[in-house]
Structures are given as structure tokens and as C-alpha cells.
Amino acid sequence: MLAKARGHAPATGDSALVRALMIATALGFLLLFLVLPLASVFVEALRRGVGAYWAALVEPDALAAIQLTLTVAAIAVPMNLVFGIAASWCIAKFDFRGKDLLITLIDLPFSVSPVISGLIYVLLFGLHGLIGPFLKSQGIQIIFAVPGLVLATVFVTFPFVARELIPLMQEQGTEEEEAALVLGASGWQTFWRVTLPNIKWGLMYGVLLCNARAMGEFGAVSVVSGHIRGETNTMPLHVEILYNEYNFVAAFSVASVLALLALVTLVAKAVLEWRFGAELAATRH
Amino acid sequence: MVAAASTDTVLPSSGGTVLSVLKKPSVIPGFGLTLGFTLTYLGLIVLLPLAALTIKAGGLGWSGFWNAVLTPRVLSAFQVSFGLSLAAAAVNAVFGFIVAWVLVRYRFPGHRIVDALVDLPFALPTAVAGIALSALYAPNGWIGKLLMDWFGLKVAFTPIGIAIALTFIGLPFVVRTVQPILQDLPPEEEEAAASLGASRWQTFSRVVFPALLPALVTGFALAFARAVGEYGSVIFIAGNMPGISEIVPLLIVIKLEQYDYGGAAAVGTMMLVVSFFLLLILNLLQAWMRWRHAR
Amino acid sequence: MAIQVSGITKRFGSYLALDSVDLEVRSGELLALLGPSGSGKTTLLRIMAGLEHADAGSLQLHGEEALGLKPRERQVGFVFQHYALFRHMTVFDNIAFGLKVRPRGQRFASAEIKRRVMELLELVQLAHFADRYPAQLSGGQRQRVALARALAIEPKVLLLDEPFGALDAKVRKELRRWLRKLHDDIHVTSVFVTHDQEEALELADRVVVMSQGRIEQVGSPAEVYDHPASAFVYEFLGQVNRFDCAVEDGVAKAANGALSIATDGAVQGPAIAYVRPHDLGLSPTVGGPGRVSSIQVVGPDARIEVDLAGLVLEAEMDRERLGVLGLSPGDRCAVHIDRARVFARR
Numbered sequence: 001m002l003a004k005a006r007g008h009a010p011a012t013g014d015s016a017l018v019r020a021l022m023i024a025t026a027l028g029f030l031l032l033f034l035v036l037p038l039a040s041v042f043v044e045a046l047r048r049g050v051g052a053y054w055a056a057l058v059e060p061d062a063l064a065a066i067q068l069t070l071t072v073a074a075i076a077v078p079m080n081l082v083f084g085i086a087a088s089w090c091i092a093k094f095d096f097r098g099k100d101l102l103i104t105l106i107d108l109p110f111s112v113s114p115v116i117s118g119l120i121y122v123l124l125f126g127l128h129g130l131i132g133p134f135l136k137s138q139g140i141q142i143i144f145a146v147p148g149l150v151l152a153t154v155f156v157t158f159p160f161v162a163r164e165l166i167p168l169m170q171e172q173g174t175e176e177e178e179a180a181l182v183l184g185a186s187g188w189q190t191f192w193r194v195t196l197p198n199i200k201w202g203l204m205y206g207v208l209l210c211n212a213r214a215m216g217e218f219g220a221v222s223v224v225s226g227h228i229r230g231e232t233n234t235m236p237l238h239v240e241i242l243y244n245e246y247n248f249v250a251a252f253s254v255a256s257v258l259a260l261l262a263l264v265t266l267v268a269k270a271v272l273e274w275r276f277g278a279e280l281a282a283t284r285h
Numbered sequence: 286m287v288a289a290a291s292t293d294t295v296l297p298s299s300g301g302t303v304l305s306v307l308k309k310p311s312v313i314p315g316f317g318l319t320l321g322f323t324l325t326y327l328g329l330i331v332l333l334p335l336a337a338l339t340i341k342a343g344g345l346g347w348s349g350f351w352n353a354v355l356t357p358r359v360l361s362a363f364q365v366s367f368g369l370s371l372a373a374a375a376v377n378a379v380f381g382f383i384v385a386w387v388l389v390r391y392r393f394p395g396h397r398i399v400d401a402l403v404d405l406p407f408a409l410p411t412a413v414a415g416i417a418l419s420a421l422y423a424p425n426g427w428i429g430k431l432l433m434d435w436f437g438l439k440v441a442f443t444p445i446g447i448a449i450a451l452t453f454i455g456l457p458f459v460v461r462t463v464q465p466i467l468q469d470l471p472p473e474e475e476e477a478a479a480s481l482g483a484s485r486w487q488t489f490s491r492v493v494f495p496a497l498l499p500a501l502v503t504g505f506a507l508a509f510a511r512a513v514g515e516y517g518s519v520i521f522i523a524g525n526m527p528g529i530s531e532i533v534p535l536l537i538v539i540k541l542e543q544y545d546y547g548g549a550a551a552v553g554t555m556m557l558v559v560s561f562f563l564l565l566i567l568n569l570l571q572a573w574m575r576w577r578h579a580r
Numbered sequence: 581m582a583i584q585v586s587g588i589t590k591r592f593g594s595y596l597a598l599d600s601v602d603l604e605v606r607s608g609e610l611l612a613l614l615g616p617s618g619s620g621k622t623t624l625l626r627i628m629a630g631l632e633h634a635d636a637g638s639l640q641l642h643g644e645e646a647l648g649l650k651p652r653e654r655q656v657g658f659v660f661q662h663y664a665l666f667r668h669m670t671v672f673d674n675i676a677f678g679l680k681v682r683p684r685g686q687r688f689a690s691a692e693i694k695r696r697v698m699e700l701l702e703l704v705q706l707a708h709f710a711d712r713y714p715a716q717l718s719g720g721q722r723q724r725v726a727l728a729r730a731l732a733i734e735p736k737v738l739l740l741d742e743p744f745g746a747l748d749a750k751v752r753k754e755l756r757r758w759l760r761k762l763h764d765d766i767h768v769t770s771v772f773v774t775h776d777q778e779e780a781l782e783l784a785d786r787v788v789v790m791s792q793g794r795i796e797q798v799g800s801p802a803e804v805y806d807h808p809a810s811a812f813v814y815e816f817l818g819q820v821n822r823f824d825c826a827v828e829d830g831v832a833k834a835a836n837g838a839l840s841i842a843t844d845g846a847v848q849g850p851a852i853a854y855v856r857p858h859d860l861g862l863s864p865t866v867g868g869p870g871r872v873s874s875i876q877v878v879g880p881d882a883r884i885e886v887d888l889a890g891l892v893l894e895a896e897m898d899r900e901r902l903g904v905l906g907l908s909p910g911d912r913c914a915v916h917i918d919r920a921r922v923f924a925r926r
Contacts, residue, residue, distance in 0.1 A: 014485065019391055026387040027399070029380045033453050034405050036427065037417040044420055083326045090319040096308035105327060111564065112335075113514025114411075115534035116553045119541065120334035123341045128546050130337050154330055175664035177313050178631050181651045182658040183678035183733055187314035193681070197668040209407070216410025218517035223538060236412040236517070243416050243521065252420075255413040262408035269408075270401040310633040312651055 041259045044252035056242075056250035057257065064230040065238035065254070071146070072221075072234060073214040076153040080210055081203070084161025089195075092169030093177065103166065109158040117155045118223025121148055144226030149234065152220035157210045164206030168199055201276040205269065212265040216258055338557075341550035353551035358527050359536060363559070366533040369444060370512035373451035377508045378501060381459025388460070389467045403461070406454050411517030418450050419522035442524030447532065450518040455508030462504035463497055470496060499574045506567040513560050581643070582607045582737055582769040583628060588637035590623055590793075597623045599793040600637065605737075608767045610760070612780035615790035616816065621773045622661075622741055624790075628771065629658045629739050642736055657730030657768075659740040663722045665714040671725050672710040675700055678733035700728040703762070720751040727759075731768070740772035744779060756783055777817050781805060789813050811923045814854040821855045821893045825922065832922050835891035838869045839915060843922045850925045855917055857896035862886065864907055865914040872911045875902070888915055 014022070045053055056062060087106060091099060109117065125142040126132045135142060142148045176198065180190040196203075218236040225232045227241065235258055242251035308316060342350060353359075388400050406414065422429040422441040432438040440446050470493065478488040516534040524530045533556050540549040583605035590598040598620045605611050613621040626632040628639065630651035639647045646654055666674050679693045688696070701707045704724035714722055723743065730738060743759070744752040760783055763770055774780050780787045781801040789796045789804055789812075797809040808814040815822065825834035830845040832853055841853060862870070862884060869888055876883045882902040884895045893915065897905075907913060 014390070018485075022383055022387050023391060023393055025380070026384040030384065030399060030402065032428070033449075033456060034402055037414060037421055037453065038405065038409070040421050040427065041413060041417045044417075083323065086319040086326075087323040090316055090323055093313050094308055094311055094316050094320075096316075096320070102323070102327075105331065108331060108335075111510055111514075111560070113516065113534050113553075113556065115516045115537050116338070116514070116557065119537060119549055119553050120338045122541060123546060123550055124334050124337040126546070128544065130340065151330070155334070158330060174311075174313055175660050175662065176666055178651070179658065179660060179664040179666070179729075180677065180681070181312055182629055182631070182654075182656065183681065183729065184652045185677070185681040186652070189681045190313075191315070193677070194666055197666075212408045216408075216413070218410060218412040219515075219534065222516070223541060236410045239410075239412050239416065240521075248420070251416060255410075255416060258410045258413045262405065262410070262413075265408045266401050266404055269404065270397070274397075312631050312633075 038259060041252055041256050044248060045256040047252075048249045052249050053253045053256075056253035059250070061230045061233070062238060062250075062254055065233045065235045066257070068146070068149070068231075068233065069215050069235040072149050072153050073211055075150050076157060076214045077207060077211050079154055080157055080161050081207060083158075084165050084206060085203075087162040088165035088169050088199075089191075091166050092172075093174055106162050107159050109155050112155075114156055114217065114219025115223055118152045118220040121151050121155075121224050143224050144228070144232060146232065148224035149221050149232065152224045153214050153217055156217050156220045157213045160210035160213065161203065161206035164202050164209070165199055168202040169195075172198055201272060205272050208265055208268055208272070212262065215261060338550055338553055341546060342554040345547045345551055349547070350551050350554075353548045354555050358531070359533075359552055359555075361528045362531050362533045362536045363556075365444065365447070365529070365531060366513055366556075367559070367563075369448045369532075370451055370509050370515075373448050373455055373512050374505050374509035376448070376452050377455045377459045378505045381456065381504060381508075382463055382497075382501060385460045385463040385467055389464055404457050406456050411454065411515065412521075414453055415450065415518040415521035418453060418518065419446070422446055422449060422522060441522050442530070444530050446522040446524065447519050447530060450522050451512040451515060454515050454518050455512050458507040458511065459501065459504030462500045462507065466497055466500040499571050502567060502571045502574065506564060506571070509567075510560060510564055513556070581605070582609075582641070583771070584638075584640040584643075585624070585628070586638050588624065588627060588634050588639065590620070590627065590632065590635050596793050598627070598634075601793070601795055603788060603795060603798070605769060605771055606786075607769055609785040610763045610770045610772070610783065612784035612787045613771060613773045613790060614775070614777060614780040614787050614816075615796075616775060618792070619790040620793040621775075621788075621790045625739050625741055625771060625773050628737070629656050630654050631658070655733065655736050657733060657735030657738040659723075659726045659730050659738070659743055661742040661745050663714070663726040663746075665722055665725060665729070667714050670711050670713055671701070671706060671717070672697055674714070674725055675729045675732050677729065696732065697728075700732055703731075704728045718751075719747045720755055723747065723755060727762075731766075735768065738768050738770040740770065742774060743772050744774070744776075752779075759783065781817075789816065791816070808854075808921065811852060811854065814921060819857050819894070819896070821853075821857065821860065823853055823891055823893070824925070825851055825853045827851050827922060832920070835869075835889040838889040839891070839917070841917050841920045841922070843920070847922050847924045851922045852925055853920050853922045855893070855920045857883065857894045859917060859919040860886075860893060860895040861916045861918055862895050862897075862905065862907060862913045863916070864905055864911060866912060868912040868914040870913045870915045872907050872909050872913060874909055875907070886913065886915060 087102075090096075091103060122143055123129050124131060125135060125148065127136065127143070129143070132143070142151070176194050177190050180194045185193065216236060217234075218240070221234055222237055222240070225234070225237055227233060227237060229241070233241065235254055239251050239255045239258070242248075242254065345353060384403065388396070388403075419441050420426050422432075424430065424433050424439065424441070426441070429441055432440055438445075440449065474492050474496075475488055478492045479485075483491065514534060516532075516538070519532055520535055523532065523535070525535060533552065537549045537552050537556075540552065581604055583603075585601055585603040585605075588598055588601045589596075601620070601624060603624075613624060615621045623632060627634050628641075630646070630649060634647055637647075638645060641654060641656070666677065669677065675697045676693050679688055679696065682688075698707065698710070701710055704727060706721060706724055706728070709717065709721065709725075714725065717725065723746075727740075727743075744755055747755065756779060772783075781804075784801060786798060787801055787804050788798050791812045797804050797813050799807075804813060805817055808817060814820050823834055825832040825839075825841070827833075827843055827847050827849060830843055832841040832843050832851060833839065834841070834853060841855075862872075870886045872884060873887045873892070874885045876885075877899060880898055882897055882899050884897070884902070884907065886893050886895060
């Protein structure tokens, strides 16, 4: 409330002209870089009408891509969810040596190019990779198959849940857990009944962002996918193939589904921030 | 007497494992389980594969590594990637700062929607952004046609197009790092400056801006780091001409498609090293600024 | 004996938080651990609860060695300084928590849990607040919920960490009286930590004064106030005049000989004397050694600052007495000391 009033205080407010210029600049910039690209996705998708749009979505390869994207996310997100909870538990509730290093390493995947995130798995599991030949002799294929897609996705979404939960759990401290233990609760009871309810919105926030990235990842999965239509093509990769074949309407149709997913993510994120802003405050750095 | 008394007393069990050397004792359970899982998962998913990268690049030997990296094509790709990323991060620093200022200090209709929309580049898949931007800036696109007709400027399939894509994906970083700091800035400092006779511009440039500068540099660094590695949104709009509009990540993909694993690993390693080095400089700069403005 | 602490030592890194502490807590008593911050009082309390590990020593709860036991096995009630109420649970669920997490065999039926919780809510006078969340309660109400929650598990010992620390002055006083009355009713052995001497002296049956990880004195409130065992206790409890003196043949002389105090004779040579302001008597005397430098009236009391040959002392008396003496700033007076304590200078 103070922040709102502040803008109008005589000592710290800007003149009407400055205000108008700044708002115009900001909105103009955002219009040019955010709104127009987003709008163009839907305009291009519907250029040939609803019929062509729908046809592009129900075509078998598109359906296979949608299914694959959902499958990959359904494996990768829970993996990083469990990891995020474990990592934030040991980091936020305990003091130990090397903690800062551990936090840095957890954030590492964010500073690695998506292409390199894919590349490292090819170098490890690929046909000419370090253990690829061995895996092939065992009949296990990882690269150019679903396991590779999952691994690359897990890598690029690795820190999402953990980095939401660590500051949140650090801020909540250990007193409630101590109270539960003194009252006779076991470790698991303490986690399920006390800790988890306290972090549930932060958890949901992290999962939301993790899922958006998992379903939308392009660079990393592109490297490990092999682009086999109907088999190892996720939705973003399907968009690329269609676009490169100059099948723009179909490309933008599939893209529009991903854009809708992004919009839903943004709305859900805004609702979470608005409704549970105080509880999430620690996670917004 | 005290020493004698304590010898026959029961000492608390603090795990009794190697872990207790590393960690302060605590009554909260689950440390071994969660740390063990965290380290195993981190090792398998992140560290082991990253080690594979350096092993593969190391397999080339010293001269082989430099032969793979110091080719004109690779060097110009580095120039394109890092140069345009810097440019895009600079654009974002300026406009991101203005957006953050407007979102924190002013209230206008649609304020909340604009605030939520800033995160679009985080949420929108990069491939979608890529095709949307190239459709928009192509010579027959909404904006591309205007720029062509008015200025004779070609954007898509040139380095300018790359800079636009990199600006798009780095946009939220500056806004989201400056915004909370600006929000928490105590109004008293500005009031004090005003009461001491400073003009609004003096108050801004001498009181407010220095306080926001570390956050601005952080945002710049994050936008830059993201831009250097970006692939999906760039390749559609770039034109991908070797030596002119070919970025490093694309070059890695091309080398992989040619089964030049060693070359790809070398370029990838080089890229990681250069970006970590640049980020280190930016972090040091930022630490120095925080130290100077320490309260 | 409810709690027997012997030789408990605790280090945080190189910092010695508790230095071989011995203490007995009697059954049914209300004991205060009093000391400044860093004296180790909270650490000692947390060790009793099992929330902190001791480095050495032994702790017996009702005759049973407890240091090896987990917090959940000790059956102690612990009231946290900031209450640590479960923020996502209602008042009812907070209090019921300890009963609901019991292993299946020992758990009461839900009707019985409900009955017990409602009984506790009555006890802490919050029966109408069962469905509220902690965030919807005032500080004093949260404190009472925390207490009820700790009592729900029928603890053998109740431990309270700065129970009134987070409350404002008025609520603190009310809650103090209420807690004393509650303790008189239910008589559960209780130990509370406080840095507020008034709180400790008013509330506790016995007071343990701590400093720098050691126990300075244990005694009834009157004992520790009237007969402090050490210079630290003197300075920590109540107002005190502290000045250098020299003791010769049982007489302490200070202020260039202007002041002589009879001592018990145990100390010889350079020493420090402690005199409570209300143990300092003044009488108007023309040409007397003291000079009244200022008078401050606080409610019914008066504080008089006296300059005795360069030594500034504070005396305290009620306003009526001051009126009888008729002293005002600038007047000369004689100074006599009714009671003092002298400690050898270290």
C-alpha cells in the first residue's frame, strides 16, 4: 500500500510528462517484442481458416508429437519434483560443509546452452559416445529414442523445483518441524503433515515452470531426437519440421497449442502470485 | 570431578556416521537420505554427462583441440554469438529498466496483465518464438514490410534478426531482477534527497540509480548468459550464413550432424569456458558494486 | 527430582555455550532460567527437550537417562519463543497434532481426541477459537494455543522458551499472572527461559541465574535478589550502585574516605562494592559530605543523585519520605549505607 502511495507523493513522484513518456516507451517495447509475436502465432495459424487449423492438429504425426511431449513431461517433471524436495530438504533444514557449492551445482544447468545439454548425452550415450557402443551391444538405445528425450529434458529443467523450494524452506526455518518432533511425530509424519502443506504453493509454482519448460524445450531435445516423425518428434520439433517444409499454417497451428500452454502457465503463475504472494515471497528473488 | 562424571554418561547419538563430521548435529531427520539422493541424482544427470564433454574434448589433445576451435568459421560464430548477445543484453538493460520502473512506480489500466506478460519469453517455447519472430520480421511480415518500405532495412535472415530474437528471450531477466529491488527501495532516501534540495533528476541519478545498479548488472549478466546459449528462437530468423549469421550453438549442431563429435565437444567446451569466464567478470564487478554500496 | 542435569557441556564451534552445568529441577516447581543473551539458557532448555545435542554430561528425566532419547521419546512439552504453530492447521488441529501422530496402537479414538482438545481449549480460554488459523489470532492467543498444544501430550515436563518475549508489555503482565495461576492448578514441572528479571522474580518458585554458559546462582526469587552470590548477579538483578573501594580490617572505604561501610570481613584490599539504591540512606546535614545533584520523580518513587566527593551514587525512596527529608538539588547531606556487598577486585 505504501508502494502504491509512493508514486504520487510530491517529493518522490515523477512529472506527468515523464510518466507518460515512460509508460509509452515501456508499452511500445513490450508491444513490439511480446504482444505482436504472440498475436502473429494465432493469426498465422488461422490464416486458412479453422478447418485447416484443426486438420493440422489431428493429423497422426501431430497427435504423436503431442502424445510424446506429454509423455516426456510426465516422466521428467516428477523426477525433478522428487529431486527438488530432497535437495531443498537437505539444504534448507541442515547446515553442512560445501552447501554453497551444492547450490551452485544445482543451478548449473541453467547456465549451460540447451544445445550443449543435448550434446553431452550424445557424447555419453551416442553411437560414437563414451558408453554408447556398450549400450548398443546390450540392445539399449538412449539417443534418438525416448530415454534420450527424457534425459535432455530432465537436464534443462533440473533446477526449477529446487530453486523455488530452497529459499522458501530456508525462510520457514525448522521451528515447526522441531515442534512436530517434540509432539511425537516421526520424520515422515513431520514431512507429510507439517512441511509439505507449508511448501505446497511454492512446489506448485516450481512444477508449473518446470512443466512449461519441459513441454517447450527445443534445443536440447533437437540434438538427441533424431527427428523421426511420429516416433521421436516432440511438439516443438514437429513445429520446426513443418516450418522447414514451408507448411506454415500447420507449423503455426501446432505452435499455437504451445503458445496457449504458455498463456495458461502465465495465468496460473499470476494467480498463484496474487493469491499466495506472501507465502511465495521468498522464492521471488 | 566433572571429567570423571562425564565418562560414564550416555552421549547423544549424532548419527555416528561420516556425515556427522561434515554437518552440524540436528534433531531433524532425513539428512543422509536426502543428501545422498541429491548427490547421486546431480552426479548422474548433470556432472557425469558434463564430464563426458570434457573427456571427449580432451581426447583431441592440446593441438587437436585448438585446431578444432581456431578455424575462421568457429571464430566468427563466436564473434556473432557473443557480440549480438552483448548488444541484446544492452537493449534489455535499457528497456527492461524502463519497464521495471513503470511497473513499480506507476499504476495504469492493464497494469497486472502487463506485469504477467513480461514472463512470456520464459513460458513460450523457443521454437514458437522463433517462427513467430521470423514471420513478423520477414520482408513480407507485419513489421518487416514496414521496415523494408520505410528504411530499406532487412531484418530477418541478417544479424539484426538474431539480435531481435536474443532481445526477446532475454527480456524478463532485467525486469525481474530490478523490479523487487526497486519495490523495496525505502522512500525515505528519495524524500531525504528532495528535502536537501536535489532536483528529481539529481535524486534519480545520484540516489536511486546507484542503488539499482547492482541489480541491473545482474539482470544484464543473466540476459547475456541466456542469449549466448540460445538456439531455438534464433535459427529460424538468423539465415544461418557461415561467417555472417551463424551462431555457436548451431555450429555445434552442424558438427554433430556431420558426426564430428570431437569438434562439437571442443566448440562446446570452449563456449562453456568463455561464458563462465565472462560471467565471472560480471559477478566480480557486481560483488565490487555491492561492497561499495554496502549498508 | 524431575530433571537432573549434570556436567552438561555444549560447544558451537569454538564458542563454549554451556560449561559443565549441573542443575536439579524439583517435581512440580516452576523454575526460571534467567540470564542475558548468550548466557546459554536457551541452549540448556533445548538440550532438555532433545532439540540440541549435548557434547558431554548427563540428563535424567524422572530418573531415566534421556540424552540418548529422541525428542519424541522424551514426553516433554515445548513452547517455542515464536510459538511455531503449524500455520496451515486450525487451532484445533494444532492442539490435536500430538495426539494424532501417535503410533496406531497408542492413539485415542477421534472422539476422545476431540474431548481432550476441547478440554484444553477451555483451560486456555479459547473454546470459541477452535476453527481459527494461527494467523487470525493475537499474540497472547497464539501463546495460549502453543501452551495447550504442548500440554496435549500430557508431558512430564513443560519447557518454555521466552514465553512472553514476543508480546507487548500489557499482555505480557496479564499472561504472566494467568500462567502462574495455571501452574498452581495443574502443577506440571515447568522450566522457562527469560532475560527479563522482573518476569523471573514474579513468576518462578526458584530462579537460576546464568552467565556465559555457567550457573551463577540458584535460589528463590527473594534469595537471589537479597543475597546475590556474585558480582554478576548483583549487576544483573535490579538497579545497583557499583564503585571501587579498599577494605581494611572489615571496613570498606570509598570516595577518598568520605564513605565507610562495614563488611563481613571476608575480603581484604582493593574491592568493588555493590549497594542497591533503596539501601542508600540520606539525611539533610549542613556541611555534610554529600551534595544532591538531581532529583527525578517517577510515579510514587523518587530517584536522588548524590555527589559524594566525586563519587556519584543513586538513592531511591518514596516521594513521601523525600518530602519529610525536604531535600532539593544543591542541598548538602550525610550518606549512610544500610546494606552493601563487597567483592574482591579480580
